[in-house]
Amino acid sequence: MRQSVRVKTLKIDDRDVGAREDQTLLEVCRENGIFIPALCHLDGLTPVGACRLCLVEVKGQRRLLPACVTRVEEGMEVNTATERLKKYRRQILELFFSERNHICSVCVSNGHCELQSLAQQLGVDHVHFPYRYPRLPVDASHDRFVIDHNRCILCTRCVRVCDEIEGAHTWDVMGRGINARVITDLNKPWGESESCTSCGKCVHVCPTGALVEKGRSVAEMAKRRQFLPYLTLMREGKQ
Amino acid sequence: MSLSDEARQKIQEIAARYPRRISATIPALYVAQAEYGGWLPKEAMVEVAEELDVPPSHVFGVATFYTLFYKEPVGKHVVQLCTNLACMLCGAETLQQHLERKFNIKINGSIRDGTTADGTFTVLPVECLAACGGAPCMIVDTEYYENLTIEKVDKILTQIATQPTVFFKP
Numbered sequence: 001m002r003q004s005v006r007v008k009t010l011k012i013d014d015r016d017v018g019a020r021e022d023q024t025l026l027e028v029c030r031e032n033g034i035f036i037p038a039l040c041h042l043d044g045l046t047p048v049g050a051c052r053l054c055l056v057e058v059k060g061q062r063r064l065l066p067a068c069v070t071r072v073e074e075g076m077e078v079n080t081a082t083e084r085l086k087k088y089r090r091q092i093l094e095l096f097f098s099e100r101n102h103i104c105s106v107c108v109s110n111g112h113c114e115l116q117s118l119a120q121q122l123g124v125d126h127v128h129f130p131y132r133y134p135r136l137p138v139d140a141s142h143d144r145f146v147i148d149h150n151r152c153i154l155c156t157r158c159v160r161v162c163d164e165i166e167g168a169h170t171w172d173v174m175g176r177g178i179n180a181r182v183i184t185d186l187n188k189p190w191g192e193s194e195s196c197t198s199c200g201k202c203v204h205v206c207p208t209g210a211l212v213e214k215g216r217s218v219a220e221m222a223k224r225r226q227f228l229p230y231l232t233l234m235r236e237g238k239q
Numbered sequence: 240m241s242l243s244d245e246a247r248q249k250i251q252e253i254a255a256r257y258p259r260r261i262s263a264t265i266p267a268l269y270v271a272q273a274e275y276g277g278w279l280p281k282e283a284m285v286e287v288a289e290e291l292d293v294p295p296s297h298v299f300g301v302a303t304f305y306t307l308f309y310k311e312p313v314g315k316h317v318v319q320l321c322t323n324l325a326c327m328l329c330g331a332e333t334l335q336q337h338l339e340r341k342f343n344i345k346i347n348g349s350i351r352d353g354t355t356a357d358g359t360f361t362v363l364p365v366e367c368l369a370a371c372g373g374a375p376c377m378i379v380d381t382e383y384y385e386n387l388t389i390e391k392v393d394k395i396l397t398q399i400a401t402q403p404t405v406f407f408k409p
Contacts, residue, residue: 163294172296174303186281186299195294 010076025067026054029080036080037089037118039096039207040155041068042225044232045164051155053089053118056080064088086122093119098129099178100136101150102208108221109209115153116208136181141191144214145203147182152210154180158202165231170196182210201227242286246274250290253409261293264301266409268308273406277317278309306365307407314354314361315404318396319378320346322364325371330388334375337389338362359400380405 006021012034019028024047029036040051047068055064059077064085079085096102096115104110136149156173159182163169170193174183184193203211204223212221242250249270254263267290271283279302288295302308309317320338322331335346345352346362354361370376373385377392382405384395 169294170296172294172300174300176304183296183299186284186295195296 008072008074008076010072010074010078012078013080019072021072023072025056025065025070025072025076025078028072029067034080036067037122038068039114039118039153040157042157042161042205042228044228045157045160045205048156048160051153052092055085055088057082057085090122090124091128093122093124094127094129096153097124097127098131100132100134100152106218107151107209108212108216108218109151109223110219112219112222113209114207132178139190140214141189142193142196142198142214143191144198145190145200146212146214147184147190148210148212149181150210151208152182153208154182155207156182157205157207158182158211161201161205161228165228165235166197166199166201168195168197168199171202204228240275241282242271242274242290246270247290250287254291260291261297263291264293264298265305267291268298268302269407269409272308273408277313277315277404277406278311309350311350313350314358316360316380316399318360318362319365319368320362321366321368321370321374321376322346323367325367326375329374331375334377334387334389334392335364338392341393360396381407 007018008021009016009018011017012029012032015032017028017032026036026038026041026047036054036056038051038054040049041047041054049066049069052066054067056067056070057079058065058070067080093115097119102115104113104116107113110116138146138148138150140146154173159171159173162171170184171182173180174187175181184190185195190196200213203213204225205228206223209221250263250267253266253270254260257263264287267287268279268284271287272279275283284298284302285295288298303310320331320335322335338344339346342355342360342362344355344362346364347353348364350361350363353363368376368378368383370383370385375387376383376385377387378384379395379399384391
């Protein structure tokens with residue numbers, strides 16, 4: 001039996017919009033063609049509010065709220081693109097670039113990278129933070145895939161797709177703060193993982209060149225993620 | 240070495256308290272850490288994962304996130320010396336230097352550098368033990384000691400050195 005859905009009305013960037021009560025601000029914005037950047041969010045995976053790029057201003061709230069995990073409320077007044085937000089988003093992207101070694105010109109994902117495209121789109125022309133240049137390993141022990149920690153932004157899309165869609169939970173995050181890293185099983189080389197099914201979903205949801213197919217050269221690694229909404233629909237039986 | 244039947248039973252008991260077994264990860268790791276003499280080798284994490292039927296990568300992630308799970312062997316007693324603001328203003332720095340000289344160790348967060356040659360103590364610096372009213376303070380095993388002075392620390396550690404380790408048990 002179909003449950004009745006309640007509708008909420010709110011204002012986003014001075015536009016009146018309607019939404020189902022179970023929707024998040026990010027969903028409503030995207031439905032209405034309002035652009036909000038996000039790197040950890042991916043349709044079909046549980047939102048975690050980790051990348052902070054989707055922060056929006058909500059009237060009456062002193063804090064900025066992440067749109068991906070904020071539910072709509074009746075009468076909400078939301079601003080998605082104020083100068084303050086634009087500045088913060090550029091700073092967040094700059095921090096991503098400074099934290100690890102993102103060198104687009106030699107990256108297999110050059111031209112197909114969400115981090116790179118967002119930086120271009122939001123006008124990041126300088127990084128105002130000193131680069132950390134950490135020495136991080138590249139694990140090419142898997143037959144078909146490679147994990148390059150230098151390009152990882154810890155969005156945890158791989159962790160979530162592996163757990164929620166594939167059901168293997170090979171990936172997780174170890175350590176904390178600046179030392180955090182994605183791992184397979186007990187921090188073993190990926191090729192020795194007992195739980196990995198080699199399905200490749202992690203590779204295709206990865207927003208950057210951190211998870212890639214083996215044998216790709218510079219700029220050759222375009223991700224394919226048409227499968228994800230379909231798999232999610234099947235799993236939730238919503239069809 | 241592996242977990243005793245008693246420890247396995249304890250982990251099962253804890254897991255039964257939660258709607259989802261994965262929620263028992265932290266207390267189960269504490270049980271395992273006490274079994275393995277105060278630290279968590281990878282075998283211990285695998286056993287916890289098996290016992291709880293949760294992914295090993297999750298257990299490893301939790302164990303490496305929390306600083307109170309030790310990933311290498313520690314001394315018989317772990318001393319957590321607070322070096323945060325309130326304690327520092329009340330003399331924690333002097334205590335730190337005193338212990339470093341006394342035991343010929345470095346209190347820098349590394350377990351290897353902070354463990355005494357005879358393996359009696361591992362001294363680690365920590366950020367706030369939530370006992371600022373009794374600054375400077377430290378925890379030895381599971382016990383708080385406050386309003387410390389060099390003489391007091393020496394006395395406490397001499398007494399504890401010969402006593403058995405007390406592990407936190409959930």
